[in-house]
Amino acid sequence: MSGFDWIVPVILTVITAATPLVFAGIGELVTEKSGVLNLGVEGMMLVGAVSGFITALVTGNYFLAVCAAAFAGAVMAFLFGVLTLSLMANQVATGLALTLFGVGLSALMGQEFVGDHVSALDKLSIAGLSDLPILGTILFAQEAMVYLSFAMVAIVSWFLYKTKAGLVLRAVGDSHDAAHSIGYPVIAIRYLAVMFGGAMAVIGGAYLSLAYTPMWAEYMTAGRGWIALALIVFATWKPGLVLVGAYMFGGITILQLHAQAAGLNVPSQVLSMLPYLATIIVLVLISKDESRIRKHAPACIGKIFHPAA
Amino acid sequence: MTRKQLSGLVGAIALAGGLLMGGTASAEDKIGFIYVGPIGDHGWTYRHELGRQAIQNEFGDKVKTTYVESVKESSSEPVIRQMAADGYKLIFTTSFGFMNPTLKVAKQFPDVKFEHATGYKRADNVSTYSSRFYEGRYVVGKIAGKMTKSNVIGYIGSFPIPEVVRGINAMTLAARSVNPDVTVKVAWVNTWYDPGKEGDAAKALIDQGADIILQHTDSPAPLQVAENRGVWAVGQASDMSKFAPKAQLTAIIDNWDGYYVARTKAVLDGSWKSEDTWGGLKSGMVELAPYNEAIPADVVALAEETRKGIEDGSILPFTGPFNKQDGSVGAKKGEALDDGVLLGLNWYVEGVEGQLPK
Numbered sequence: 118m119s120g121f122d123w124i125v126p127v128i129l130t131v132i133t134a135a136t137p138l139v140f141a142g143i144g145e146l147v148t149e150k151s152g153v154l155n156l157g158v159e160g161m162m163l164v165g166a167v168s169g170f171i172t173a174l175v176t177g178n179y180f181l182a183v184c185a186a187a188f189a190g191a192v193m194a195f196l197f198g199v200l201t202l203s204l205m206a207n208q209v210a211t212g213l214a215l216t217l218f219g220v221g222l223s224a225l226m227g228q229e230f231v232g233d234h235v236s237a238l239d240k241l242s243i244a245g246l247s248d249l250p251i252l253g254t255i256l257f258a259q260e261a262m263v264y265l266s267f268a269m270v271a272i273v274s275w276f277l278y279k280t281k282a283g284l285v286l287r288a289v290g291d292s293h294d295a296a297h298s299i300g301y302p303v304i305a306i307r308y309l310a311v312m313f314g315g316a317m318a319v320i321g322g323a324y325l326s327l328a329y330t331p332m333w334a335e336y337m338t339a340g341r342g343w344i345a346l347a348l349i350v351f352a353t354w355k356p357g358l359v360l361v362g363a364y365m366f367g368g369i370t371i372l373q374l375h376a377q378a379a380g381l382n383v384p385s386q387v388l389s390m391l392p393y394l395a396t397i398i399v400l401v402l403i404s405k406d407e408s409r410i411r412k413h414a415p416a417c418i419g420k421i422f423h424p425a426a
Numbered sequence: 427m428t429r430k431q432l433s434g435l436v437g438a439i440a441l442a443g444g445l446l447m448g449g450t451a452s453a454e455d456k457i458g459f460i461y462v463g464p465i466g467d468h469g470w471t472y473r474h475e476l477g478r479q480a481i482q483n484e485f486g487d488k489v490k491t492t493y494v495e496s497v498k499e500s501s502s503e504p505v506i507r508q509m510a511a512d513g514y515k516l517i518f519t520t521s522f523g524f525m526n527p528t529l530k531v532a533k534q535f536p537d538v539k540f541e542h543a544t545g546y547k548r549a550d551n552v553s554t555y556s557s558r559f560y561e562g563r564y565v566v567g568k569i570a571g572k573m574t575k576s577n578v579i580g581y582i583g584s585f586p587i588p589e590v591v592r593g594i595n596a597m598t599l600a601a602r603s604v605n606p607d608v609t610v611k612v613a614w615v616n617t618w619y620d621p622g623k624e625g626d627a628a629k630a631l632i633d634q635g636a637d638i639i640l641q642h643t644d645s646p647a648p649l650q651v652a653e654n655r656g657v658w659a660v661g662q663a664s665d666m667s668k669f670a671p672k673a674q675l676t677a678i679i680d681n682w683d684g685y686y687v688a689r690t691k692a693v694l695d696g697s698w699k700s701e702d703t704w705g706g707l708k709s710g711m712v713e714l715a716p717y718n719e720a721i722p723a724d725v726v727a728l729a730e731e732t733r734k735g736i737e738d739g740s741i742l743p744f745t746g747p748f749n750k751q752d753g754s755v756g757a758k759k760g761e762a763l764d765d766g767v768l769l770g771l772n773w774y775v776e777g778v779e780g781q782l783p784k
Contacts (some may be wrong), residue, residue, distance in 0.1 A: 126633040130626055153504060220496075224466060231466050234650065234669060276727035280663075330621045330647040332669065335466035336496060337645075374630040377613045380581065385614045420596040 127375055128255050132263055133329050135367030137162070137321040137338075139266040141345035142352070142359040144274050144317020148194075149349060150277060151310035152290035152417035155197055156212025158318045159342025161190050165319020166326035167223040170333045173235045179327060183262070186314040187324035193219065194315025198308045205421050220336060227333045238262065240329040260328050262320070267360070269317065274356040280297020286310060288417030294420040303422050318342070347396040353403060354413040366392040437629055457481060457690060458509040459493035460502060461520035463619045469644035470680070471495065471662040474520045474543075477682035484687045487760055488694065488715055499523025503530060503662050503782060510535040516693045518686070519543065521618070522587060522732065538606045539698055542690055544589055546769055555685060556589070557591065558706030560596035560768075562678035563640070563716060564743035565707075565732045566660050567600025568606075568719075569675055570638045572725045577607045581633025582624055582641040582648055583614040586783045588771040590642045595775045597640060602777050604728070610778045611636055621647035637693075638675070658718075666713040674711075677715035684710060704765070708737045749776040 127317040141158050148155050154372070169186035173179055197215050200206045238260045243246065277283040287307055289296045295304045326333055344366055352358030373388040403414065431468040459478050463471035482491050492514075497505050502524050509517055510531050511689065518541045519528045525545035530541045532552045542553040548554050562598035570579050579601060583590050594612060603609040611634055620643075628639050632655050639659040641648045649670035652659035659670055661677025685703065692698040705711030714733065717726050735741030744767075746757030751774035757763055763771075774782050 123633060126629070128631075134622065134626060158640050212777055224464065227466065231468065237654065323623060330645075330650060331624045332621070332650060333648065334468060334621050334645055334647070335464035336619070337621045339617070339622060341622070371626055371630065374613050374615070374623075375633065376625045377780060378611045378627075378630045378634040378636075380611065382781040384784060389616045 122223065123375065123379075125251055126253060129391060130135075130371045132255075132259060134371055135344050135363040136263050136266050137324045137329065137341055138345050138363035138366060139270065140321030140324065140349060141263075141318045142265075142340060142348040142363055143269050144314040145345055145358060146314075146352075146354060146356060146359055147273060147277075147286070147310050147317075148314030149418055150290045150354065150415050151286050151307045152293055152415050152422075153201065153307050153311055154208045154212065154419040155194065155215070155311060155314060156209060157197055157215025157219060158314075158344065158345050159340070160216035160323030160343045161193050161318040162325070162338045162345075163219045163223035163336065164193055164226070165190050165322030166337055167230075167333055168319070169323030170231045170232055170235065170326040171226065174230060174233055174277045174329055176183070179238055182327060183320060183323050186319045190315040190317070190319025190322075191312045192315075193319075195308070197313045197315070199418060200302050202307050202311070202422075205423070208419050208421070216342065222395040224335045227335065230333050231335075234332040235327065237331040239249055251377055260324075262324050262328060262416070264295050265320075270356050270360045279357065287415070290417055293417050293420070297422070297424060303424070307422075318345070321345070344392050347392055350403070351392075351396045351399045353399065354415065366395075437675065438776040453737040454488060454490040455492045455566075455694060456512070456514045456516040457489050459491065460497050460506055460509070460517065460519045460521075460524060461493055461495040462493050462497060462523070463644055465493070467619055467644045468535075468646050468666060468669075471520070471644065473680040474518070474682055477686040478518075480683035481686050481690045484502065485694070487691060489690065495684070497524075499527075503527035506531045507534070507623060509632070510538045514538060515691060516541065516698075521692060522585075541691055548700055548702060551644050552719075553689070553699075553701045555689075555703040555705075556680075557680055557703075557711035558704060559589070559678055559680070559712060560592040561706040561736045563593045564598040564600045564711045564736065564741075565678060565714060566640065566678060566731050567597035567739060568604055569729050570597065570604035570640070570658070570660070570723055570731050571601030572728065573675065573721065574601075574605065574608060574638050576635050576637045577605065578607065578635040579610045579638045579640065580628070580634070580636030581610055581612045581614050582627045582639065582643055584643045585616065585620050586614060588769055591771045591774070591782065592768055593640075593642055594778060596773065598775050598777045599743060600732070601749055608777060612778060612780055614783055615643060617643070619644045624648050625651045628652060628659075629655075646670070661715055667715065672718075673717070675718045675721060678777050679713040679715055681710055699777060706736070707733060708739075750774065751776055751778055753783075 165186040169182045169190040172185040173182035200211045201208045240258050243257050247253050289303050289306050297303045348362045351362045373383050376383045447782040465475040478491050516539045520543045522544045528542045542554050544556040545554050598610045615623050615627050624643045624646035628651040637657045639652045641662050646666040646669040649659045649666045652673040653670040659673045660673050661674050663680050665677045667674045742762040744763035746761045747759040750756045750757045
């Protein structure tokens with residue numbers, strides 16, 4: 118290969134690597150903005166991957182598959198809500214339990230479907246545009262879910278910062294007592310935010326089993342749920358930066374694989390830990406610089422809301 | 427909470443569950459397995475799980491087998507210790523990274539027998555066993571050398587340990603013996619199991635010109651990528667042809683059943699001794715999946731000839747003359763690397779591109 122031919126395949130692979138992270142990240146962002154920390158992303162993604170896969174296999178309908186996955190995720194997140202919001206269980210412990218539960222449940226659900234595979238999700242094809250060299254294949258020939266991931270970032274960003282409902286959600290996340298005292302239904306809002314987060318996480322999971330590697334394999338998320346969680350801290354709770362971060366984290370992995378395949382000498386171990394390293398650095402920065410970065414972090418995150426009598 | 431801690435937690439909870447189930451059966455001898463991946467990985471761990479089932483089928487009510495899956499190597503020690511403390515007679519730890527934890531726990535439980543896969547440290551109550559996967563890779567290399575059109579073979583590596591390097595070198599030597607123009611590109615993914623990342627590595631290698639993909643990782647994702655991209659691939663640990671009916675040339679299959687049954691029998695009749703077993707094609711520990719029908723007859727014949735040669739000892743894969751990657755002599759003409767060198771192999775042979783990570 119010569120010149121810049123290699124760039125297009127690299128970008129295409131980066132898009133597939135980043136898309137699940139965008140979905141999971143943007144969903145969890147909304148959850149966290151409402152003041153709830155749900156560490157069950159990994160487990161929900163797995164359940165999404167398996168339920169999307171099974172639905173696609175049985176019905177052959179990918180739209181239905183994504184809907185089924187979203188529904189499964191919302192149900193799981195609802196369960197999380199019942200435990201942490203209504204029964205006031207510790208969010209960290211419950212989230213971890215949700216991940217463990219998801220790992221097991223997805224393995225159980227997928228047992229019968231091990232070794233089956235579905236054809237990969239169709240990519241967009243617009244006459245004329247999709248065939249354009251370079252830009253055509255990058256911009257106009259992706260799966261519908263890729264466009265959806267960008268749309269969700271835009272929608273969430275608009276919702277949080279341009280609508281009253283978004284303002285209320287952020288208020289609930291920043292001070293649930295204040296929001297409660299002026300009459301907002303804190304628990305109900307958090308339920309909705311948690312369920313939205315669950316639905317997004319599993320759509321990310323479904324992208325894995327329908328488009329990324331169209332098959333079901335146990336624990337196929339391999340830690341992407343945790344990367345999504347790290348991503349939010351990295352993005353300092355800003356939707357746009359979640360997108361940037363997802364593409365950066367995805368891009369690092371892909372670039373280093375290409376660099377290796379091209380025979381360049383790169384320390385692959387170091388690059389593998391980079392997402393986590395970047396997150397720790399951002400965490401340190403946040404802790405130091407309260408005024409600038411911290412204002413986007415929800416103040417009530419992880420705190421249990423006891424409605425004052 | 428990191429993935430490691432989480433997986434440890436998963437392991438601990440799974441173990442607690444397993445031990446509860448096993449708790450009532452005191453008359454049976456308990457045999458435990460620690461797996462690095464999920465049993466549904468279609469690959470490495472799955473084959474060990476079949477070995478466990480072979481034990482259960484062979485000895486029926488006399489033994490009780492239990493496994494803990496997806497145990498991270500770095501947090502395996504408490505899981506192994508808990509099994510040992512719970513009166514297990516024989517414990518198989520089935521990943522290279524379980525080596526030091528296994529040795530550590532074995533010291534504390536001298537009456538428990540341990541079997542550690544692919545390691546090199548032994549003790550009075552710790553045996554090691556591994557299979558000469560590289561023999562399979564040598565056969566595959568002959569096929570790959572004949573089948574490649576681009577003369578670039580892509581190889582997905584897990585971790586740069588001798589076991590993996592042996593496979594890369596054996597394949598490269600065989601491929602270049604039938605096609606001197608072959609070069610091998612390696613992509614290290616630093617994991618045994620991550621379908622997404624393994625698939626990405628396959629894509630990267632194909633984008634860099636590889637038309638045959640080999641892997642030393644455990645998921646079938648690279649084969650699926652190969653199938654979609656219309657290039658060849660070789661299955662790892664299990665027959666993965668259902669993921670890539672057109673693309674899979676063959677697969678290198680691990681078969682632990684015979685070894686596991688024999689070692690269990692030795693524990694039951696008291697004849698167990700600490701040993702090192704390194705079986706290959708001849709002992710049946712390494713098998714090849716049926717060849718792809720698209721492989722020309724003369725190439726199949728060459729592969730079979732190579733396989734038989736390795737089985738009867740007339741072919742030793744690491745026989746010179748060949749050079750190391752840096753151009754120095756790897757082995758002189760007629761000289762074959764001995765097991766000691768092979769076990770510590772930490773250099774590439776000529777024909778492999780890129781630098782071996784240290």
